Amino acid sequence: MGAEMSVAACPGCTLGEAAPDPSTKPQDAGYELVLPRIHCAACISGIETVLNAAPGVQSARVNLTRKRAWVTAAPDADPSRWVEALAEAGYEAHEVAAGQIPVEKGPDIALHLGISGFAMMNVMLLSVAVWSGAADVTRNFMYWVSALIALPATAYAAQPFFRNAWNALRAGRLDMDLPISLAIIGASGMSLWETIYGGRHAWFEAALSLTFFLLAGRYLDQTMRQAVRSAAADLAALEPRRVHRIEEGQRVSRPIEEIRVGDQLWLAAGARVPVDALLVDASVQLDRSAMTGESDPVERRAGQDLVAGDVVLTGPVVIRATAVGESTTLRRMARLIATAETARGRFASLAERAATIYTPVIHVVALITFIGWLVLTGDVRQSLNVAIATLIITCPCGLGLAIPAVSAAATGRLYRHGCLVRNDTALERLAQIDMVVFDKTGTLTRQELMLPEGLSDTVRQVLRGLANVSDHPLSRGLRASLRTVTPAPLEHMRELPGKGVTAIWDGTPVSLMAAEDGCASILSIGRKKIKLERIERIVPGGAELVAGLQQHGLAIGLLSGDSDCRARQIGAELGIARIWAEMTASQKIEVIKGLRAGGCRVLMVGDGLNDAAALTAANASIAPGHALDVSRSAADVVITGEIGLISEVLCTAHKARRRMLENLWMSGIYNVVAIPVAVLGLASPLLAAVVMSISSLTVTLNALRVR
Amino acid sequence: MNILLILIPVSLFLGGLALVLFIWTLRADQYDDPDGAANRVLLDDDQRPAEPRQGITRTTAKR
Numbered sequence: 062m063g064a065e066m067s068v069a070a071c072p073g074c075t076l077g078e079a080a081p082d083p084s085t086k087p088q089d090a091g092y093e094l095v096l097p098r099i100h101c102a103a104c105i106s107g108i109e110t111v112l113n114a115a116p117g118v119q120s121a122r123v124n125l126t127r128k129r130a131w132v133t134a135a136p137d138a139d140p141s142r143w144v145e146a147l148a149e150a151g152y153e154a155h156e157v158a159a160g161q162i163p164v165e166k167g168p169d170i171a172l173h174l175g176i177s178g179f180a181m182m183n184v185m186l187l188s189v190a191v192w193s194g195a196a197d198v199t200r201n202f203m204y205w206v207s208a209l210i211a212l213p214a215t216a217y218a219a220q221p222f223f224r225n226a227w228n229a230l231r232a233g234r235l236d237m238d239l240p241i242s243l244a245i246i247g248a249s250g251m252s253l254w255e256t257i258y259g260g261r262h263a264w265f266e267a268a269l270s271l272t273f274f275l276l277a278g279r280y281l282d283q284t285m286r287q288a289v290r291s292a293a294a295d296l297a298a299l300e301p302r303r304v305h306r307i308e309e310g311q312r313v314s315r316p317i318e319e320i321r322v323g324d325q326l327w328l329a330a331g332a333r334v335p336v337d338a339l340l341v342d343a344s345v346q347l348d349r350s351a352m353t354g355e356s357d358p359v360e361r362r363a364g365q366d367l368v369a370g371d372v373v374l375t376g377p378v379v380i381r382a383t384a385v386g387e388s389t390t391l392r393r394m395a396r397l398i399a400t401a402e403t404a405r406g407r408f409a410s411l412a413e414r415a416a417t418i419y420t421p422v423i424h425v426v427a428l429i430t431f432i433g434w435l436v437l438t439g440d441v442r443q444s445l446n447v448a449i450a451t452l453i454i455t456c457p458c459g460l461g462l463a464i465p466a467v468s469a470a471a472t473g474r475l476y477r478h479g480c481l482v483r484n485d486t487a488l489e490r491l492a493q494i495d496m497v498v499f500d501k502t503g504t505l506t507r508q509e510l511m512l513p514e515g516l517s518d519t520v521r522q523v524l525r526g527l528a529n530v531s532d533h534p535l536s537r538g539l540r541a542s543l544r545t546v547t548p549a550p551l552e553h554m555r556e557l558p559g560k561g562v563t564a565i566w567d568g569t570p571v572s573l574m575a576a577e578d579g580c581a582s583i584l585s586i587g588r589k590k591i592k593l594e595r596i597e598r599i600v601p602g603g604a605e606l607v608a609g610l611q612q613h614g615l616a617i618g619l620l621s622g623d624s625d626c627r628a629r630q631i632g633a634e635l636g637i638a639r640i641w642a643e644m645t646a647s648q649k650i651e652v653i654k655g656l657r658a659g660g661c662r663v664l665m666v667g668d669g670l671n672d673a674a675a676l677t678a679a680n681a682s683i684a685p686g687h688a689l690d691v692s693r694s695a696a697d698v699v700i701t702g703e704i705g706l707i708s709e710v711l712c713t714a715h716k717a718r719r720r721m722l723e724n725l726w727m728s729g730i731y732n733v734v735a736i737p738v739a740v741l742g743l744a745s746p747l748l749a750a751v752v753m754s755i756s757s758l759t760v761t762l763n764a765l766r767v768r
Numbered sequence: 769m770n771i772l773l774i775l776i777p778v779s780l781f782l783g784g785l786a787l788v789l790f791i792w793t794l795r796a797d798q799y800d801d802p803d804g805a806a807n808r809v810l811l812d813d814d815q816r817p818a819e820p821r822q823g824i825t826r827t828t829a830k831r
Binding site for chain 2: 101102105106123124125126127171172175182183186187199202206210
């Protein structure tokens with residue numbers, strides 16, 4: 062079907078497509094691509110057109126909600142080619158490895174929700190007849206019809222609650238699902254009893270609406286957790302999945318899982334080293350700032366070791382793998398961090414705390430009501446009636462929706478802004494922080510060479526030419542600031558790792574070398590020498606972010622692995638007073654722990670491997686999207702755009718927490734009003750229906766204000 | 769009150785019909801990509817076949 066479909070979809074794009082062989086269809090494999098930046102109809106059609114025209118693709122479909130594309134193609138297809146084709150068309154894409162596609166539970170809760178919803182609507186209609194005055198035989202008839210719908214519907218739809226309550230009971234715990242299950246079973250059982258004996262009140266619609274509203278809360282909760290899980294998969298997709306292995310002198314693109322110890326790999330400049338390895342080529346310069354926080358490049362010679370996570374600055378190079386997969390240094394540190402996760406301590410979320418206060422109260426109130434009525438009237442049936450009415454009315458309908466509705470709305474809002482929330486209690490923790498600690502290099506700053514004023518055009522052209530020679534971050538910065546200048550034609554270009562670059566320009570030797578003190582670079586053209594100061598530039602939006610956070614009364618700290626003088630300079634520039642410099646990874650943890658012991662609630666923002674442990678130690682943590690995956694998986698929230706998004710994250714977290722508290726109060730007030738009425742035996746099914754619907758509605762509407 | 773004997777089965781039938789339709793939409797993955805569905809309306813290439821059901825969905829992509 063793929064061939065006809067892409068012809069139909071885009072007549073102009075089928076030229077490059079290899080005609081798919083029908084015989085390969087049964088073995089088609091599924092691939093998943095993450096598309097972090099798509100947002101509109103044009104993106105959908107653009108991406109599907111590119112993918113459908115790509116070699117080997119049977120069919121492709123974009124899912125805008127999840128920002129994914131699912132592709133069926135021949136099993137030996139090379140997704141990196143599609144990613145390249147998409148990049149050429151201007152769409153950022155990453156391949157998700159097969160093992161990382163999250164397994165989903167399917168539409169389970171949605172089905173329960175649908176069934177209880179439809180049953181509720183029908184039973185409610187029948188109840189309206191009763192409430193408006195049906196009596197005797199008609200009323201009983203209505204109740205029988207209701208029972209016929211309600212009993213099977215609740216028996217099926219409320220199963221998630223029964224199961225959880227049973228598990229909790231066996232483990233000797235009391236949780237929210239127990240009063241819920243009791244109320245549902247009690248209401249259904251008592252209604253059946255009343256129907257058989259021709260009683261006045263049956264509570265079928267109460268049992269159903271209780272099930273419906275609580276399932277709605279569960280559904281929102283599940284959707285949010287799924288979003289969190291798929292965010293984790295999005296992040297994993299940012300890591301390189303494929304590397305070039307040298308096989309019989311040829312470079313072949315292979316999935317990283319197939320690399321074995323001893324394989325020779327080819328890495329382009331700017332690539333991240335995927336495994337621990339030894340250098341085969343003569344020498345290379347590495348950016349190890351992700352590991353150590355030091356901004357100066359590290360030089361490695363033939364036979365010396367490279368660590369997974371290093372970035373190759375002077376490529377291309379050939380390396381030989383010495384440790385792969387789980388045994389690389391990077392993975393070992395990742396595991397250390399995973400075990401340190403408990404250091405954060407179990408954070409009791411608002412929902413949990415509300416439940417621990419609320420659950421015993423409901424049980425006790427219902428029990429006291431039953432005993433009280435039994436003592437006063439001696440009528441078991443009536444006492445049971447009132448007790449179950451109390452249970453139904455106090456059952457936390459609004460409470461079940463109060464928090465999931467807000468979390469879902471807030472997570473969705475952040476996702477649209479390009480912030481991935483990785484943890485379900487992250488928003489609550491973020492809302493409580495009072496201090497923000499930043500890592501410096503990579504998070505707040507970038508190194509650049511400052512161009513002196515009044516450089517002649519020829520000098521600028523030579524400089525631009527020299528900048529082209531290397532892929533050092535400084536050269537990249539120069540290239541960016543000299544974007545409009547045409548590079549001078551240079552010959553005999555050479556890069557001296559750790560020192561600089563040299564070349565011949567029109568018979569004159571030219572060079573750009575690091576100065577002795579390391580704080581500047583010297584440009585020489587023949588005998589003429591020009592000094593270029595090395596400066597650390599603050600990333601776009603960084604200064605505004607720090608100022609904004611300070612305005613909101615948050616204390617700001619700078620926690621850097623870099624030298625003291627550089628850290629102080631940046632601190633002064635940004636107006637940050639508290640500075641810790643020359644910190645190793647473990648010292649960073651100590652600083653964070655110290656701050657927490659001093660009563661601060663700390664938000665750590667960092668990207669490097671040396672920050673990863675500190676990210677875990679802090680109360681909450683944020684990492685930029687370009688961070689190493691170790692740091693990203695240690696962080697609660699990952700921002701894919703500019704650093705300024707942090708204020709958006711904090712703002713949303715505050716709003717979400719306020720809405721949650723409001724919602725808890727609101728549903729609490731409904732219950733406080735309703736409890737005395739129920740205990741006195743004045744509650745009716747009509748009152749229960751009204752209270753439940755109003756509290757659920759107000760709570761949901763309030764939550765939507767976060768969006 | 770005999771009218772009830774007709775009206776109640778009718779209302780139950782209609783309710784049941786809606787439930788069956790809802791289950792069908794669930795099974796057909798129609799809640800998989802609400803944003804995408806909203807945006808696809810704007811695509812103007814009319815030749816695009818009615819593809820959502822036979823096309824690739826999450827479940828088929830995993831295999």
